[in-house]
Amino acid sequence: MKKEILIIGFVWPEPKSSAAGSRMMQLIYFFQSKDYQITFASPCAKSDHAFNLESIGVSQITIHLNHSSFDGFVKNLNPDIVMFDRFMMEEQFGWRVAEQCPDALRILDTEDLHCLRKGRHQAFKDGNAFDTSYLFNDVAKREIASIYRCDLSLIISEVEMEILKNQFKVPNDLLVYLPFMLDGISxxxxxxxxxxxxxxxxxxxxxxxxxxxxxxxxxxxxxxxxxxxxxxxxxxxxxxxxxxxxxxxxxxxxxxxxxxxxxxxxxxxxxxxxxxxxxxxxxxxxxxxxxxxxxxxxxxxxxxxxxxxxxxxxxxxxxxxxxxxxxxxxxxxxxxxxxxxxxxxxxxxxxxxxxxxxxxFNKVEMQQQLALVLEETAKQLHNKRLNNFTGQMLQHHTMQSTKFMSKWIEEKNRKD
Missing domain, CATH: 3.40.50.2000 (Glycogen Phosphorylase B;)
Structure with missing residues (x-):
């Protein structure tokens, strides 16, 4: 039986428009090479530049924010892995995945550190040198919480790995350095x-x-x-x-x-x-x-x-x-x-x-390392979560507020 992965996309992949789109396609091709059945779901509208995932055998599903229909969908799919495309998708759907598919391995693909990008932009606008006062912003609080709630987070840059470990004190075993995975040039x-x-x-x-x-x-x-x-x-x-x-x-x-x-x-x-x-x-x-x-x-x-x-x-x-x-x-x-x-x-x-x-950026080497990390994490998932008390605490407290806000919005939409 094929293994199942659900990818929850912030947007539909546009490899011809952005590096983020290319990165997502690299991940999709990796999971296909490991014989996963892939479902890509997103609440975002498709643009003309969106890649036709069905052309490569990937199921495309439109999902809705703040709607319980996702619960039945993900429970019926019962994926082995759920990968969130950027922390915003983990905030929206992570608690639902945890409730309906508690045994699924949860991965966050950060794309890049949004808190770092936001902090640098603000420092630039202010005409100031970038420092921790800009790094430790409100986005950082959300993004780091999301990293802790997931079993693994994919980090695209060595610099961002060091920032997460040294500035935010995120445990190394929650982080996977995974830059672009590219074919060699002959x-x-x-x-x-x-x-x-x-x-x-x-x-x-x-x-x-x-x-x-x-x-x-x-x-x-x-x-x-x-x-x-x-x-x-x-x-x-x-x-x-x-x-x-x-x-x-x-x-x-x-x-x-x-x-x-x-x-x-x-x-x-x-x-x-x-x-x-x-x-x-x-x-x-x-x-x-x-x-x-x-x-x-x-x-x-x-x-x-x-x-x-x-x-x-x-x-x-x-x-x-x-x-x-x-x-x-x-x-x-x-x-x-x-x-x-x-x-x-x-x-x-x-x-x-x-x-x-x-x-x-050797694709073969990067894919081998990622496959090994996923295999080891799946074997030790219970102990890994047990040792990540901060993540469990954030799952309990932070996601309760997200959960009930979502339920309130859903109920309000019904009445409207």
Whole structure:
């Protein structure tokens, strides 16, 4: 009999729109490789960019917030594993899963630490250095509680692992370091990529609904790109991403070579046409999908310390990234121009990117480690929960308030 996993999605996966969508598809393919029957359920409406999960044999179910219909659904499904996509879904449905399927292994896929992203954004808006006064925000209280209530939480970045262990004192056995799980890049694939001479212009890409991406576009427009155009007056910056609003499209300026291109169906095609990728991210969390896209397609990249976080490993110096890491806008612009103009430097940085993909995000190794952790946790689930008294306490107190609020909303909706 096949094992069952229920994935409760905050949104339906959009791998062509966001790194979060790509990450979710990697997890889905992992569970398929382990012969799980997968049901993906979400209360969110589907967009045109949503991946058709049924095309790969995954059941798609629409569920409702604050509605007891979920209880019968999950009890009848009786999954071996329930995975929550971001802590908000655990808050909404975790207590129902615990009541109806107490033996199911509960996993939280954090995607990235929302409290870290929120804290950094607030510090940026305040013009202050980020510190624990920004990290220990209200979102952190909810997110860390969710991590404790789950049996395992998947953490995408080593930096976030250290923050959880050192700042929040979360026990190591509740956390699983799991970055992107990527196919290796072969020598044959590398040889087929467009060469330095066959590429032109700069590129940046990212979902425009994601505030760090939109802020980076403004930063390029107002500060960095004018500095670059002085040195490269014929160069263009091609800006791709899903959900370009009117305020984004208004940034388009043909005369300045600042071109809003919008959604692209094949990121590999446009990334291979570009010579250099720009990613001046000033706040955020997690791993940056645009850097992965760049490395996979042999496109060196200029990014910031925030952008580079978790990508290259704590032991790797700035000399061994797939481009440069610079936070000062003038230096950022100069390094981008340098990389654009110098062929040998460009090839050196390109090779670094291939090595990073193959060594740090090796799909086979990551999948083996995850499978082992899931197997061991399932065997020791009773003792694991018994030893996690904080999690049991939060399950008892926090989820009682969530439970009765949900029941009150459901009753109110009936009357309305």
């Amino acid at each position: 020598k044959e694939s590398i040889q087929k990529l467009p060469k330095f001479e066959d590429r032109q212009h700069f590129i940046t890409i990212g979902n425009f609904l994601h505030e760090p991406n939109y802020n980076a576009i403004l930063y390029l427009k107002d500060t960095i790109w004018p500095l670059m155009r002085k040195q490269l007056p014929k160069a263009e910056l091609h800006i791709y991403g899903a959900y370009a609003s009117e305020k984004v499209n208004q940034l388009h300026n043909q005369k300045e070579g600042f071109l809003i291109k919008g959604f692209v169906d094949d990121v590999n095609e446009v990334m291979q046409q570009a010579k250099v990728c720009l990613a001046p991210i000033r706040f955020g969390a997690g791993l940056k999908g645009k850097l992965v896209d760049a490395m996979q397609n042999g496109t060196p990249c200029i990014t910031t310390s925030i952008g580079a976080e978790g990508m290259f490993g704590p032991e790797i110096s700035r000399l061994y990234v797939n481009g440069f890491i610079e936070d000062e806008p003038g230096v950022f612009a100069n390094k981008a121009v340098q990389l654009y103009e110098h062929k040998n430097l460009w090839y050196e940085k390109q090779q670094n990117g291939f090595q990073i993909i193959n060594k740090r």
